[in-house]
Amino acid sequence: MENRELLSRMICELSDYGIENAGFEARQLLMLSGIEQIKIISEPKASVPENIAQKAEEYLKRRISGEPLQYILGEWEFYGLPFKVGKGVLIPRQDTELIVDIAREFLSAMRGGADILDLCAGSGCIGISLAKVCNANVTLVENSPAAFEYLEQNIMKNSVSDKCRAVLGDCFEEYGKFDAILSNPPYLTKTDMESLQPEVTFEPETALYGGEDGLDYYRRLLNIHAKNVKNKGLFAVEIGIGEEKAVMEIFLENGLNPLCEKDTQGIYRVVYAIKI
Numbered sequence: 001m002e003n004r005e006l007l008s009r010m011i012c013e014l015s016d017y018g019i020e021n022a023g024f025e026a027r028q029l030l031m032l033s034g035i036e037q038i039k040i041i042s043e044p045k046a047s048v049p050e051n052i053a054q055k056a057e058e059y060l061k062r063r064i065s066g067e068p069l070q071y072i073l074g075e076w077e078f079y080g081l082p083f084k085v086g087k088g089v090l091i092p093r094q095d096t097e098l099i100v101d102i103a104r105e106f107l108s109a110m111r112g113g114a115d116i117l118d119l120c121a122g123s124g125c126i127g128i129s130l131a132k133v134c135n136a137n138v139t140l141v142e143n144s145p146a147a148f149e150y151l152e153q154n155i156m157k158n159s160v161s162d163k164c165r166a167v168l169g170d171c172f173e174e175y176g177k178f179d180a181i182l183s184n185p186p187y188l189t190k191t192d193m194e195s196l197q198p199e200v201t202f203e204p205e206t207a208l209y210g211g212e213d214g215l216d217y218y219r220r221l222l223n224i225h226a227k228n229v230k231n232k233g234l235f236a237v238e239i240g241i242g243e244e245k246a247v248m249e250i251f252l253e254n255g256l257n258p259l260c261e262k263d264t265q266g267i268y269r270v271v272y273a274i275k276i
Helices: 003-016 022-033 037-042 050-064 069-073 094-108 125-134 145-157 216-228 244-253
Strands: 075-078 081-084 115-119 137-142 164-168 178-183 229-238 259-262 268-274
Touching: 003 022, 003 037, 003 050, 022 037, 022 050, 022 069, 050 069, 069 075, 075 094, 081 125, 081 145, 094 125, 094 178, 094 229, 094 268, 115 125, 115 216, 125 137, 125 145, 125 164, 125 178, 137 145, 145 164, 178 216, 216 229, 216 244, 244 268
Parallel strands: 115 137, 115 178, 137 164, 178 229
Antiparallel strands: 075 081, 229 268, 259 268
């Protein structure tokens, strides 16, 4: 089989299973199998070695079974940085970059040295990104042992061990006072959980489900941690679609006057406040 034939067949199969960006995903899987991207383009008629064709077939089967591309690749980019991902950890998403943007702008006036708490840290994408771009000191708290392994690996991978402290612990415990407290907590509702896309079902339920109305974590996080933001400090959370009014009310109930920011899709994605 030639490179172009294998690529074409993979694109067709991915498309038949309703996978968007089938061309991109097929090329990613071919590269993972051992065919360099330049050769996919420059040597379309080159024969594919049998061992590589078998690997490509295995990856294709995993993908059309619903397994996320990110898990198969084992790594995904967030905020221009590489993050290891796999079974047991939430996949970093572009939507979450908004909370990093908001925190980055807030921290820019502090010229480094700020103390940040990242709750429900998962892969560490929020806290690690801020440690990298803002020279901030970050405490990252994650209670899942499986996700915590990825968190530790990602701290090492992005060379921020001197700036990041990973804690395998409960996000509802207190960890001191901070210039910024950030979180992308579980926020899907019971209804959301009953209609998940196949890829999302591979991700850990504990990182997705936020209670029947999706707001359980916001209630508890604000109740416990609002008082732990330093004066003129930032408290920011990512939210689910349509949750902005309810989450802003929870901020108000805990003495914080909130604002809400839309993501690139025009969806309210982050609620935040500066403590006065």
